[in-house]
Amino acid sequence: MSNPENKPDRLNLGRGIIIFLVSISILIGATWSVASFARILFLSHEEINPIIAGGDLDDLPALMRGNISTVTTSMVRGEPVRVKPPRMCEMSPTYFDNLDKGLKQPVGYTRRNEYVSPYRARRGFLNEREMQAARVAWLYFETYTQEETGLANAVGNYPSTTMWDTASYIAATVAAYELCIIEKPELDQRLFQLLATMKTLDLFRKELPNKVYHTRTAAKVDYANKPGEIGFSGLDLGRMLIWLRIIKNRYPYLGNSVDAILLKWDFRNVIGEQGLIYGARINSETNETIYDQEGRLGYEEYAAKGYALWGFKPILAHRAEPFLTASIYGIQVPYDGRDPRIFHSQNYVVTESYLQDGLELGFDMVHDDSSPDWLRSDGWRGEFADRIYNVQENRWRQTGFMTARSEHNVKGAPYFTYDTIFSDGYPWNTVTPRGDYVPDHAAISSKAALGMWALWDTDYTNILYEAIIELYNPEKGMFEGLYERGQGRVEIFTANNNGIILTALLHKVQGKILTPYTGDAEVWYTAFRDQNIRERRHYPDPPQEDDWLPALRHSIQNKEDF
Amino acid sequence: MNKSVFKCTISLIFFCGPALAQDEVAEFSPGNAILDTTIPFAADAREAEQALRGAYGWATFQEGVIEGIYFRFDPDGYARFSTTPRLDTDVFEVICTPKTTSCLGQKGALSIQLNDQGGLQLTLANISSGDNFFIVDDLTELSLPNIILQPLDNRLEGLFASGGELLVRHGATETLRIPLSGFSTVSTYLRWVASGQDDASFPYGWPVSVSKTVATTGDLPTQTSNQQPPARIEQAIAPEATVLSETLTNTQRIAELENQIAALLANKTEISSPPPADAEAVDETSKATPDIKELPAKPSEAEILSTRLNYLMTEIGLDSASALTLLQRTKPPQAPPVCPEVIGGNVADTATEPMEHLLQKFSRTAHSGIKTILTYFPRKITQP
Numbered sequence: 001m002s003n004p005e006n007k008p009d010r011l012n013l014g015r016g017i018i019i020f021l022v023s024i025s026i027l028i029g030a031t032w033s034v035a036s037f038a039r040i041l042f043l044s045h046e047e048i049n050p051i052i053a054g055g056d057l058d059d060l061p062a063l064m065r066g067n068i069s070t071v072t073t074s075m076v077r078g079e080p081v082r083v084k085p086p087r088m089c090e091m092s093p094t095y096f097d098n099l100d101k102g103l104k105q106p107v108g109y110t111r112r113n114e115y116v117s118p119y120r121a122r123r124g125f126l127n128e129r130e131m132q133a134a135r136v137a138w139l140y141f142e143t144y145t146q147e148e149t150g151l152a153n154a155v156g157n158y159p160s161t162t163m164w165d166t167a168s169y170i171a172a173t174v175a176a177y178e179l180c181i182i183e184k185p186e187l188d189q190r191l192f193q194l195l196a197t198m199k200t201l202d203l204f205r206k207e208l209p210n211k212v213y214h215t216r217t218a219a220k221v222d223y224a225n226k227p228g229e230i231g232f233s234g235l236d237l238g239r240m241l242i243w244l245r246i247i248k249n250r251y252p253y254l255g256n257s258v259d260a261i262l263l264k265w266d267f268r269n270v271i272g273e274q275g276l277i278y279g280a281r282i283n284s285e286t287n288e289t290i291y292d293q294e295g296r297l298g299y300e301e302y303a304a305k306g307y308a309l310w311g312f313k314p315i316l317a318h319r320a321e322p323f324l325t326a327s328i329y330g331i332q333v334p335y336d337g338r339d340p341r342i343f344h345s346q347n348y349v350v351t352e353s354y355l356q357d358g359l360e361l362g363f364d365m366v367h368d369d370s371s372p373d374w375l376r377s378d379g380w381r382g383e384f385a386d387r388i389y390n391v392q393e394n395r396w397r398q399t400g401f402m403t404a405r406s407e408h409n410v411k412g413a414p415y416f417t418y419d420t421i422f423s424d425g426y427p428w429n430t431v432t433p434r435g436d437y438v439p440d441h442a443a444i445s446s447k448a449a450l451g452m453w454a455l456w457d458t459d460y461t462n463i464l465y466e467a468i469i470e471l472y473n474p475e476k477g478m479f480e481g482l483y484e485r486g487q488g489r490v491e492i493f494t495a496n497n498n499g500i501i502l503t504a505l506l507h508k509v510q511g512k513i514l515t516p517y518t519g520d521a522e523v524w525y526t527a528f529r530d531q532n533i534r535e536r537r538h539y540p541d542p543p544q545e546d547d548w549l550p551a552l553r554h555s556i557q558n559k560e561d562f
Numbered sequence: 563m564n565k566s567v568f569k570c571t572i573s574l575i576f577f578c579g580p581a582l583a584q585d586e587v588a589e590f591s592p593g594n595a596i597l598d599t600t601i602p603f604a605a606d607a608r609e610a611e612q613a614l615r616g617a618y619g620w621a622t623f624q625e626g627v628i629e630g631i632y633f634r635f636d637p638d639g640y641a642r643f644s645t646t647p648r649l650d651t652d653v654f655e656v657i658c659t660p661k662t663t664s665c666l667g668q669k670g671a672l673s674i675q676l677n678d679q680g681g682l683q684l685t686l687a688n689i690s691s692g693d694n695f696f697i698v699d700d701l702t703e704l705s706l707p708n709i710i711l712q713p714l715d716n717r718l719e720g721l722f723a724s725g726g727e728l729l730v731r732h733g734a735t736e737t738l739r740i741p742l743s744g745f746s747t748v749s750t751y752l753r754w755v756a757s758g759q760d761d762a763s764f765p766y767g768w769p770v771s772v773s774k775t776v777a778t779t780g781d782l783p784t785q786t787s788n789q790q791p792p793a794r795i796e797q798a799i800a801p802e803a804t805v806l807s808e809t810l811t812n813t814q815r816i817a818e819l820e821n822q823i824a825a826l827l828a829n830k831t832e833i834s835s836p837p838p839a840d841a842e843a844v845d846e847t848s849k850a851t852p853d854i855k856e857l858p859a860k861p862s863e864a865e866i867l868s869t870r871l872n873y874l875m876t877e878i879g880l881d882s883a884s885a886l887t888l889l890q891r892t893k894p895p896q897a898p899p900v901c902p903e904v905i906g907g908n909v910a911d912t913a914t915e916p917m918e919h920l921l922q923k924f925s926r927t928a929h930s931g932i933k934t935i936l937t938y939f940p941r942k943i944t945q946p
Contacts, residue, residue, distance in 0.1 A: 158590065160617040212617040223614065223621035224592035345613070407615065413640035413657065415590045415619040433612040434623045434634055436642050437650035492589075 062534070062541075066526030070311070070517065070542040072369040073377075079370035084250060084515040088125065089180035091509075096124050102374030113551040114371065115363070115379035117386055122457040122508050123373075126179065133450075133469050133478065134505045138176045140477030140498040141169060150193030151215040154495050155409055156476075159215045160225050161495070163236035167243040168499030170194070171360075171513075174247060175502035178510060191247065195257040199264065204280060205289060207266045208232040209240075231281035234270050234294040238277065238303025242360055242514070245309040249517045259523040266537040267312065275315030277303055296345060297323050297336035298353040301381060305357070308366040308549055309514075310524065311540030318549045320380055328427045329394035330560025331387050335422050346431075349422040351392070352406040352500070354385040355451035359503050362512030367548045369516035380554045387557065389452060391421060393460045394560075395428070401484055404449035404464050408480045410441055411492040417441045443481035443490050446471055447500035454504040590618050594660045595637035597624075601759045603635070603751065604628035605769035628769070631747040639665050639755055643744040654744040656751060663756045667748040672728065672740045676752050681713035684722075686738065689730060693737065699726035719749065 051058050060068065074081040085091070107118045126134065144153040154165035161169075170191070177187040202220045204210040210220035211230045222228035241262075248258045269291050270278055279294035295303055297320060304317035322337035336347035357363055363376035363385060376382025392403040405419045405428075414432040419442055423429045430442040449464040471489060472478045477498045480490035506513060525542045528534045599609045599622045607626025614621060625634040632649060635641030639658030642649045658665035667674045671687035695706040710718060722728070723746035730738035750765060757763040761770055 154616050155618040156589065158618055162616045165616060221617065223617050225617050226592070409618060411589060413636065413638065416615065433614055433619065434610070434625070434636075435648070436634060437648050 063529050065541045066529050067521040068542050068544075069520065070367075070522075070525075071544045071548075072367050072516070073365075074370040074516070076545055077370065081369050081516050082512075085510040087178050087180055088509045091125070099123055100372055100374070102372060105374065108556065109379050109383075109553045110375075112377070113379040113553045115376045115382040115553075116374065117376060117382055119386065119389070119456045119458065120374060121358075121455050121511065122453060122461075123511065124508060126505055126509060129469050130505055130508070131179070133472065134175070134179050134502055135181055136472040136474055137478050137498040137501045137505075138172060138181050139475070140493055140495065141172050141176075143476060144493075144495070145169070145190070146215045148216055149197045149218040150190060151197060151213065151218060152495050153215050156493050158225075160212055160221065161215050162212055163209055163233065163240040165495040165499075166194070166198075167236075167239045168496045170243040170247060172495070172499040172502045174243075174250065174513070175499075175506040178506055179502075187251075191251075191254060192257065195254065195261060198261045199257070203265070204229050204232045207268075207280065208237060208270060209265070211236065229282070231289070232270070232279060234277035234279045235299050235303040237270065238306035239356070241306035241310055242302075242356075245306070246360065246514050249515050252519050255519065256523060259527070262310065262524055263527050263539075268536065268538045271307060271312050271314055271317075271538070275304075275313055275317055277307070277314060277317045293343075294345075296338065296347045297334060298349065300336075302353040302357045302361075304549075305361055305366050305378075308543075311543050311547075312538075313540070313543075313547060313549070315549060319552065320384070320554060326422050326427065327561055328391050328422065329398055331391040331394060332557050332561065333387055333391050333422050333427075334384050340424065346418070346423055346435075348407070348418045348420045348431075349388070350406045350418065350420050351388055351404065351445070351448040351452065354381075354388050355406075355448065355455065355500065355504075357381055358385055358455045359451060359500075359507045360513045362514070364512065364514075365549060365551055367543065367545075373511045377551060380552055383554070383556055385455075388421065389456050392452070393458070396460060396463075402444050402464060402467060403484075404444045404452055404468075405442075406445035406448040408443060408445050408447075408490060408497070409492050409494050410480070410490055414438065414441075419443055419445065440483075440485060440487070442484040444468065444484060445481045445497075446478050447497045447504070449481075450501050450504040454507045591660070595620075596639050596658065596661065596663055597635065597637050597755065597759060599624040599635070599637055602626070602770060603633070603754060607633075628747055631744045633747065633751070635751070639663070641751060643667075643748050643751070645743050652741050652743055654748045656748060658755065663758070665752055665755055667752060669744070670740050671738055674745070674749060674752065676756050677713050679713070680753065680756070681715075682719055682749055682752075683713050684710055686711070686730065688738070690732065692732060694731045696729040696731065697721060697726050697742070698729050703729070722746075723749065 069075070072081075073079060086095075101120050101123070102116065103120070105116045107116050109115055141152050144157065145151070146153070146159065151161050151166060152169040153159055154161040173182075173187060173190050173194075176182045177184065197218050198209075201209050201213065201218060204220065209232060211233050212221050212223065212225070213219065214221045214225060214227075219227050220229050222230055244258045244262065248255045269280065272278055272293075276293050277295050277300060278291040280289050280291050282288070283290050294300075295317060300317050301320070304314035307314045308318065320334065323334050324337045325332035325334050327333075333349060335349045338345070338347065340346050357378075361378075362371075362373060363378050363382035364371060365377045368377040371377045376385075392405065395401055395403045405421050407416070407418045409416050414434070414436065417430055417432055417438055419430045421428065423431060424435075428442070429437065430439050431437055444464065444467055446468045449461075449468040453461040453465045453468075467482055468478075471482060473493070477493040478501050480492045480494060480497050482489055503513065522542075524539075528539070533539070602608065603624060604626050606628070607624050609622050609624050611622055612620070620636045620638065623634050623636050625632070627633070627647075630645060631643050632645070632647050633641060633643045634649065635656070638660065639656065641656040643654040643656070644650065645652050652669070654667055654669045656665050656667045665675070671689075673685045673687075675683050675685070677683045695708070695710055697704045697706060704721075706718075706721075714722065722742055725742055725745075728738070728740045728742055729736060750763070750768065753763040754760070764770065
């Protein structure tokens with residue numbers, strides 16, 4: 001039973017506790033206020049955040065910046081890092097059953113300027129026809145790789161190559177291994193020999209690799225394939241940088257060999273202060289080196305990503321501007337806005353650079369190591385690529401011409417054509433490098449057709465596939481293409497064509513080819529820290545979030561503009 | 563089958579373009595170079611570099627424009643000629659056998675090639691026996707003999723070079739029509755290549771640049787309109803042109819010559835008046851029987867005048883007034899340089915052609931010719 005006399009005591013106790021707590025609170029508040037006031041009054045100029053050596057706030061000297069981590073989206077956003085897919089022969093039969101294709105995602109730009117395409121890439125195991133095409137494409141490199149140097153000929157048995165075509169050879173080697181056409185001993189033998197040769201290449205005026213090398217001797221040569229030098233191509237080197245990063249990330253044991261090559265190169269002139277890419281050539285009268293801005297919309301952004309993958313900041317080269325659009329079959333096709341009459345460089349619109357961006361980099365920003373395959377984190381690139389695809393499908397639907405256009409070699413004069421979607425003010429303009437209009441050389445490019453087939457899983461690309469998948473010589477490789485006007489096959493075999501075809505087939509199996517870097521420090525970033533070589537050659541530090549190239553968007557085309 | 567037709571067909575089998583005869587097409591090799599692209603083919607021509615993606619292809623080429631024909635050629639002789647800077651329409655394409663100066667010019671079904679004697683051999687695709695050949699322009703239609711399928715002589719070559727279109731009819735049906743624009747330039751190019759780029763292979767009046775140094779950057783003739791006036795040099799020119807230059811330097815003679823020209827133009831009106839009735843009868847007879855044996859042995863003065871004018875304007879490139887002046891100052895030749903009847907076909911048409919029409923027919927050639935000559939002697943003309 002309760003005692004009624006105890007009630008007032010309990011109430012008093014309760015009140016006392018409340019008063020005590022309130023008093024304590026007031027006392028603490030007053031103390032904090034006084035302390036804050038005093039701090040503001042007396043210590044305002046002495047506020048110090050403790051900086052831990054090597055911590056976020058530590059402004060490291062150049063000597064020590066090499067071993068900080070490269071910052072990627074997985075680190076900043078806490079997202080899981082993408083994982084390198086297994087080789088095709090090591091995949092479980094159910095590998096593709098639960099593949100996230102993002103089919104329910106709304107189409108368009110996201111808040112971060114990523115782009116969700118209405119199309120999805122084609123994914124799955126290769127069937128026997130595709131494996132046969134892959135084997136034949138690899139046969140090109142088995143046939144035309146030079147034993148002495150490990151370099152592969154760019155065109156058939158002509159013993160010459162460029163950095164662009166050598167990157168295609170690396171691409172083919174990676175694909176052949178991942179598709180289980182070759183095994184690791186052959187992969188290692190080929191890549192180690194190639195990388196060793198690349199390290200010994202005589203550079204153009206001690207800067208960067210010459211445009212052309214003789215594949216049997218690895219000597220730098222002129223356009224007649226005679227010992228000499230021409231200059232360097234910023235675009236070719238950009239593609240090479242992409243593939244060197246791909247093999248370094250996929251096969252970390254190659255990392256030192258790759259870094260050793262790059263640490264011989266001098267990048268001071270290839271990326272300008274504004275972030276544009278430059279190539280070099282020789283003034284025939286004065287023998288001086290001339291540096292010209294290189295790259296137009298399409299190739300320029302693709303190459304820019306190669307430099308960004310190694311920490312450079314090609315900010316302007318990665319932007320689409322200046323660009324214009326031409327309305328072709330209802331599609332606003334983007335093309336470079338720099339006037340060829342002033343800049344003396346044509347603005348060819350072809351499929352290739354968009355394909356390579358999609359296949360190798362997933363239309364992603366280079367710092368993106370966490371987004372799913374269906375999300376294109378380099379938004380405008382992904383959206384522009386859809387336009388490049390759409391205009392070609394529309395041409396087929398409205399004229400009946402199967403269309404998959406790219407640059408391609410031809411047998412006999414003029415030896416090379418830019419088979420464009422748009423150039424020089426004309427749609428479907430097929431021109432030679434010297435500017436002749438050669439519509440007879442218009443062709444369905446094999447690499448463009450299979451690249452589109454891999455990246456755009458549509459009925460139209462199924463037709464392209466049927467046209468191309470058996471377009472090969474079983475002893476030499478895949479043919480360059482199929483003439484649009486019915487003259488038959490483009491009977492020439494090239495490293496670029498066969499390399500891109502293998503890349504497209506690998507993409508079907510593994511998706512985006514570039515995989516995240518799984519190591520910590522890189523020699524590329526730590527070397528020469530005790531010398532001034534890094535400054536002289538403009539070697540970068542590991543990129544941080546502030547160094548990321550911006551993800552941008554441009555006005556989207558929602559419907560055809562007939 | 564007609565021998566010429568057979569030859570033509572065989573030629574086509576072997577020269578039907580890079581896309582159609584892949585097995586016959588050689589792969590690229592720097593050793594296939596037969597031309598030095600720094601040596602100009604014409605006054606406005608210059609060497610340019612082309613942006614190659616690799617070493618498979620020619621790093622340099624030459625481009626220019628001559629007599630309204632734009633051209634580009636590679637070190638292996640591969641060339642394109644067209645009336646448009648883009649070289650996209652009405653194209654004459656030249657392809658050379660690798661490492662040789664044996665080249666073939668093609669425009670549609672028409673092919674031309676030099677034979678061993680340096681003569682032009684013309685071939686036509688898809689023709690059959692019974693086909694008739696004509697050269698047509700806006701005003702006239704000139705029948706041609708089948709000997710055009712044999713090596714062309716100078717007169718036939720001159721006729722083809724004068725322009726117009728080559729027309730092939732089977733009965734009343736037109737089976738082929740090929741513009742002859744660029745024919746003259748291509749035939750000159752073939753001879754220039756065959757001669758190892760010797761300037762002596764050029765016809766009279768062909769403008770050649772002084773400098774063999776070339777611009778590798780900047781505006782190019784076939785790409786922009788910002789061309790600098792070319793430097794020129796004198797080269798061997800015809801005696802008639804020398805006479806003309808002497809004449810033009812004497813300013814006191816100019817007024818006198820103008821009076822003479824006025825008188826000659828008055829005579830021209832007289833010549834071009836309708837012929838008498840009997841002349842028409844002769845004309846009709848000639849049309850019906852185009853056998854050259856039936857032609858009069860000695861041409862009339864009007865015919866001589868006509869043929870000499872023809873020669874001066876087509877071969878030398880003078881305009882009508884200058885040509886007439888020269889006729890006044892030079893002796894009549896022993897034999898006319900051009901004999902229209904040998905061309906075959908409608909001889910009487912040509913022989914009785916009014917002077918007015920002749921002047922119109924050759925006005926384009928004459929215009930460019932006189933421009934060339936005036937360029938050689940600009941200072942002399944303007945000095946008192």
